[in-house]
Amino acid sequence: MERRRGSQVLAIVALLLAVGGLSLGFAAFSETLTIRSSAEVKPEDEFNVDFQNTDGTTTALAGVASGETGATAGSATYDNATDNPTIGGLKANFTKPGQTVTYTFRVANVNKIKAYLKSVTFANATGSDTYKKCEANATNTSGDTSTTATPALVNAACNGISMTVKVGETTYSSSQTVTGDGGLLPVDSAGAVVAGGSAPVVVTITYAANAERADGDFTVTFGDVSLGYSSVSA
Numbered sequence: 001m002e003r004r005r006g007s008q009v010l011a012i013v014a015l016l017l018a019v020g021g022l023s024l025g026f027a028a029f030s031e032t033l034t035i036r037s038s039a040e041v042k043p044e045d046e047f048n049v050d051f052q053n054t055d056g057t058t059t060a061l062a063g064v065a066s067g068e069t070g071a072t073a074g075s076a077t078y079d080n081a082t083d084n085p086t087i088g089g090l091k092a093n094f095t096k097p098g099q100t101v102t103y104t105f106r107v108a109n110v111n112k113i114k115a116y117l118k119s120v121t122f123a124n125a126t127g128s129d130t131y132k133k134c135e136a137n138a139t140n141t142s143g144d145t146s147t148t149a150t151p152a153l154v155n156a157a158c159n160g161i162s163m164t165v166k167v168g169e170t171t172y173s174s175s176q177t178v179t180g181d182g183g184l185l186p187v188d189s190a191g192a193v194v195a196g197g198s199a200p201v202v203v204t205i206t207y208a209a210n211a212e213r214a215d216g217d218f219t220v221t222f223g224d225v226s227l228g229y230s231s232v233s234a
Contacts, residue, residue, distance in 0.1 A: 048111040049184065049229045050080040051087045054104060054200065063090065063101045067209075071099035090203055097160060098209035107167070107227060108198040109184035116183035117199070119228035120165065120172040125221045131174070134158030137217040149216025158220065160211020165225050166202040172225075183233060201227075 052058055058080065063073025074091030092101035109115045125133035134157070136149035164173045184197035203225075 046111045047113040049115050050085050050110050051078050052108045063103045065101050067100045068098035070095035073101040092205040094207045097207050097211040099207045101205045103203045106198045106200050109196045113231050114183050115229045116233045117178045118230045121175045121226040123223035125223040131223045133221045149214045149218045153214045154218045156212035157214040160208040161220050163205050163222050168199045
């Protein structure tokens with residue numbers, strides 16, 4: 001009887017081990033695979049606005065004199081090789097009131113990113129707290145130092161000499177922040193690159209007809225005018 005009970009105990013133990021073995025056989029395992037990724041974009045510098053003649057060339061640009069006879073103009077030259085293109089050499093040679101010299105050229109978007117005019121800045125002339133400075137020349141046109149212009153008359157005549165810059169349809173005579181969407185747009189609505197956009201620029205230097213006259217030669221120096229363009233319209 002004892003031997004039989006022992007056999008039954010062993011049978012139960014063996015059965016429990018078998019069930020345990022089944023449990024281990026059906027245990028589930030899991031593992032998570034993670035993909036981490038990133039991208040960095042460094043666009044090429046495709047923002048480029050240059051000065052050009054109205055036909056797209058950059059040959060020397062002659063000013064045009066108008067009004068009373070006797071005025072002449074210097075030749076302007078371009079430098080688009082730097083990050084801040086310039087046009088220099090604009091000069092009016094006046095002999096009397098009522099004369100005007102005008103330079104007409106353009107700013108052109110020569111790359112693929114839209115460009116918007118955001119500011120027009122008139123810097124003060126060197127040594128002046130305004131955008132122009134008038135000084136009597138050391139000698140007159142004949143080289144005589146005894147007849148240089150009277151400072152008071154130079155200042156009076158200076159009040160009648162001005163410079164304006166017209167960009168597109170707007171004329172500027174002082175620093176301004178520009179608003180609106182007057183951009184240079186070389187890309188169409190489908191993103192295709194098309195001919196570069198441009199805007200005409202007219203610089204006008206005027207000796208007003210009702211201005212005072214000086215009694216000798218004098219020089220007017222204007223501060224630089226900067227056009228600020230951005231790829232952001234707002």
